[in-house]
Amino acid sequence: MKVKQEPWVGAPRYWHKLVEIYSDKLKANPRAHLYVPLADALLNLGRINDAIFALEDGLNVFPNxxxxxxxxxxxxxxxxxxxxxxxxxxxxxxxxxxxxxxxTLLCRIYDNEMNKDSALKISLGLLDHMPDSNFAKSLVTRYTDGDRSAPRENETGPAPAPYATGMQEAAPYYEHEEIPIFEKVKAMARLETLLYRINQLKSRN
Known part of the structure; x- marks a missing residue:
C-alpha cells in the first residue's frame, strides 16, 4: 500500500523545522546522534557551510x-x-x-588521477566483503578489463546523490550509522503535530 505523502514534506518550512528540532535536541544533549540528520536538513536548505560545521561538530563528539x-x-x-x-x-x-x-566515490577520485591500481585494490576489498554484489563485481571487472570509465551512479544501488532530499534518499551517508530510530520517530511526530496545529489555526482565521 502506497503511503500518501503530506504536501508539506520536502517544503522549506519542513527542513527549517527539522533544523530547529535537531538543534534544540543537540543543545540539550550534545551526545545525541543527530548531527548527520541536522546536516542533511541544512543541505536541503542550501546551507552547505552550516552543514559542514554540523558534521565537524559531530565528528568532534563521535570521531568514528x-x-x-x-x-x-x-x-x-x-x-x-x-x-x-x-x-x-x-x-x-x-x-x-x-x-x-x-x-564508489573514492574510485571516482582515483579515476581522475588515473590511479587504476588503487581503484582496483579497494574494489577487490569491497568484493571480498560483498561477494554476491553485482555492483562490486562490475567494479572489479571495470579495473581488470581496462574499462577506465568512472562508476555509474545507477549501478551502486542507493546512489550517492549530490545532496540528500530526505532520510531514505540519504542512505549512502547514513549506512549502518547508529541513529536511534526512536529519536527520529519522536522528532517527526512532534513536527507533524506542530504543523497540524499551524494548519488548524490558519483554517480558523
Whole structure:
C-alpha cells in the first residue's frame, strides 16, 4: 500500500523545522546522534557551510562516525576539494572496506588521477566483503578489463546523490550509522503535530 505523502514534506518550512528540532535536541544533549540528520536538513536548505560545521561538530563528539565522514567527503568532493575528500575516504575505506558509498566515490577520485591500481585494490576489498554484489563485481571487472570509465551512479544501488532530499534518499551517508530510530520517530511526530496545529489555526482565521 502506497503511503500518501503530506504536501508539506520536502517544503522549506519542513527542513527549517527539522533544523530547529535537531538543534534544540543537540543543545540539550550534545551526545545525541543527530548531527548527520541536522546536516542533511541544512543541505536541503542550501546551507552547505552550516552543514559542514554540523558534521565537524559531530565528528568532534563521535570521531568514528562513518556516516558523518562520508557525507563530509561528498560535500568536499562536490565543492572541488578533492584532496580533502580523498583523505577522508581513504580513512573510511581503511576502516570499513565494505562501504559501497565510500568505495564508489573514492574510485571516482582515483579515476581522475588515473590511479587504476588503487581503484582496483579497494574494489577487490569491497568484493571480498560483498561477494554476491553485482555492483562490486562490475567494479572489479571495470579495473581488470581496462574499462577506465568512472562508476555509474545507477549501478551502486542507493546512489550517492549530490545532496540528500530526505532520510531514505540519504542512505549512502547514513549506512549502518547508529541513529536511534526512536529519536527520529519522536522528532517527526512532534513536527507533524506542530504543523497540524499551524494548519488548524490558519483554517480558523
Amino acid at each position: 562516525s562513518r556516516a558523518a565522514r562520508i557525507m563530509l567527503a561528498r560535500i568536499s568532493y562536490d565543492k572541488g576539494r578533492y584532496k580533502i575528500a580523498k583523505k577522508i575516504l581513504e580513512e573510511v575505506v581503511a576502516s570499513w572496506p565494505d562501504s559501497t558509498a565510500a568505495v
